[in-house]
Amino acid sequence: MILSSEIEIYEFVEELGHGMFSDVASFRRKSDRKIVAVKRMSRVHCLMGIREARLLAALTGKNACNHHIVRFYEGFADRYYFYIVEEAMEMSLTDYQKANALKRFRVCDIRTVVLQVLVALAKLKEMGIVHADIKQENIMLVNQRFQPFRVKLVDFGSSMTANELAAMWTPYIQPRFIRAPEVLLACPCTAKIDMWSLGCVMGEMALGRMVFPSLCDLELAHSIFGTRGLPSPAMLKSGIKTKMFFDWVETGTGARFWLLKPYKGRELLTGTQSLRRHAPANLDLLQAMEQLEHGSADCDYAELADRRSLVDLLDRMLTLEPEQRVGPDQALQHPFLTLKHLSGRGKYRAFYALQAYREAGVCPPQERSSNHEDSSEEGDPEVPRRKRRSVGRSLRSFFSRLFSRRRKKQPTTSQGNEDALEGPSSSAAPGGQPAHNPVTTEEGCTETAGSSSAPESEECAGNNGSPLDAPEEPPKKRGFLRWLRTRFSARRGKKSVAAPGSSSSSQ
Structure with missing residues (x-):
């Protein structure tokens, strides 16, 4: 062909x-x-x-x-x-589950798939498009061998723009088992219907069965409202099909309320208790999922925190009120995807949580806690990177601190003692006597200030009686070795000063 x-x-x-x-x-x-x-x-x-x-x-x-x-x-x-x-794609999530006889997916694999679908939904929201058919059959694996659980969203046959969806009078879209409550009641619909469908897919991957099983719309209403609670009166009032599922009941005291109609289609065969077992109340069953194989205590606690974070995101996706339901941008900042709940477990996070992202070639979302205001988790503080310092700069800083510390411990020397400091042309006389230098102290300071650096001019200021409390800085433009020789010769000169009388004679 x-x-x-x-x-x-x-x-x-x-x-x-x-x-x-x-x-x-x-x-x-x-x-x-x-x-x-x-x-x-x-x-x-x-x-x-x-x-x-x-x-x-x-x-x-x-x-x-x-x-x-x-x-x-x-x-x-x-x-x-x-x-x-x-x-061309390889296979859908449903085909992969059947081919590998999987009852449920691993939590790290669920995270990888949900993250990618949320990125796709965020792009659709940016362009004003609603997919309206998010299910496992339409989430395709690209190449499971080389990029495990890298997926793409397919089948846009039921898609429409957000304006077209809002203008629909009684929308009949989405398969029944992933149908949002606002679509079921024919309320005004938004792009949040895709988030409900993704929540159903996420729960099915974790549970290994449908979250809201049903054979008709009334049974779906019992599955949803029996586990997630009743909608608000405003939502029920705005629904065109509300009276198909609810009765407006008036009590003897005059109070009125909406009452869910009884469902008798399967009650004789399965019973209400059997039906409720398919949809765990408030998804508490997810928190009781079996733990991983025995490992370290840190791994066990991290796995438990991971499952609880999964349940929290799932609960936000399956919120009845569309206005309160989490959107794709907010969901991308949830701790389950940003891994904030594992921030204190560095090795476990690097191996367990990020491994699935890396294998699928997916980048984890940026942690912006301001975009996810509902989360009580706080992001890790950013550790500033240390600036690299040169060897010469490090040595200058070290010797500056060393000499300033020693100088503070010793008493202030006199002017004659300072004359023993050897500059580029000075020399100490044998026997410990200072050599005669015709240059006066003021001239020496002037010459030193003109030919040397700031630390030596500060020494000259010390000759006039001011203590040398300020730490010295090595010259920036002069040679470092020259400055170092000057400092060591100064220390040798202080040790070679003979008696206090010599200072008086020099004065």
């Missing part, structure tokens, strides 16, 4: 899957022999295909393929079908 468009020829390789409105197969491009995925829709659903192709083209034009959204190549039609050409 060969398909031809205006710019490319595709050779059939194999079938990949069948959907409600389309079929997917892999083809090989003749130009570069690259494998691509081709989605085929009948002429009846041609308008849906054209709409999806336009959305994908707009996303690809905005570089959305680098935000974990499938790359779009082209769309074309023949006499019977409409085709959408996309990049």
Whole structure:
């Protein structure tokens, strides 16, 4: 089988899957022999295909393929079908779970997948697009062998703009098991419906079963409202389909309230207790997930903290009120994804938590606690990097502190003793007697100030009787070795001063 468009020829390789409105197969491009995925829709659903192709083209034009959204190549039609050409993926999360007989995913793998889907949802929110079909079948693994759990979001057949979603009178979107409560009650909908669906996917990956199982809308209402609580009166009042699930009951005292209608479809077969076991109240069952194999105490506590953080994010995603539900930008700053809850366990965090990010080629989100105001966790303080110092600068600083400390311990010397300091042309007479130097103290200070550095001029100030309390700094422009010789010769000169009478004679 060969398909031809205006710019490319595709050779059939194999079938990949069948959907409600389309079929997917892999083809090989003749130009570069690259494998691509081709989605085929009948002429009846041609308008849906054209709409999806336009959305994908707009996303690809905005570089959305680098935000974990499938790359779009082209769309074309023949006499019977409409085709959408996309990049080829390996398998969906559902296929991977079935192929490996997994009951549930590891917490670190859930974190990696949820992070990437949130990045995709943040990009969609930026462009004003709602996916409306977030489920495991539409989260595809790119290359599980070389990049484990690197995923991309596919299937934009049900997508629409946020304005189109808000204008819908009674939206009938999303599969039932991931349907948001505002869609169920036909309330005004926003892009937060994708966050509810992602929460259902996240819970299914952790539990190994559907979070809200149902066979009809009333059973779904019992699954959601029986575990997450009843919606607010304002939300119930704004819902067009509220009376399909709730009765407006008036008590004998005149009080009125909404009462969830009883569901009798499966009660005779399974019972209410069996139904409730499928949806744990307030998701407490997640906190009781079995621990990892026996390890160190630090690992056990870190694993427990990781699971509790997962439950907290899941609880925020499955909030009934859309206004209070967490958005993609806020969720990206949650401790479960930024790993703030493991900040005190450096080795464990580096090996356990960051390993999955590294293998998938995913960068962890930036920790901006201001964007996640609901979190009580605080980010780790940033450790300033130490500036590199040269060897010469370090030595100058060390000897400056050393000489200033010794000078403070000794009494202030007289003017005659200071004459024993040897400059570039001075010398000590044998026998410990200071050599005769015709240059006076003022001239010596002037000459030293003109030819030497600031520390020597301060010494001359000390000859006039002021203590040398200020620490000296080595010369910056003169040679360091010259300054060092001067300092050591000064110390030798102080030791060679004979008696106090010599100072009086020199005066």
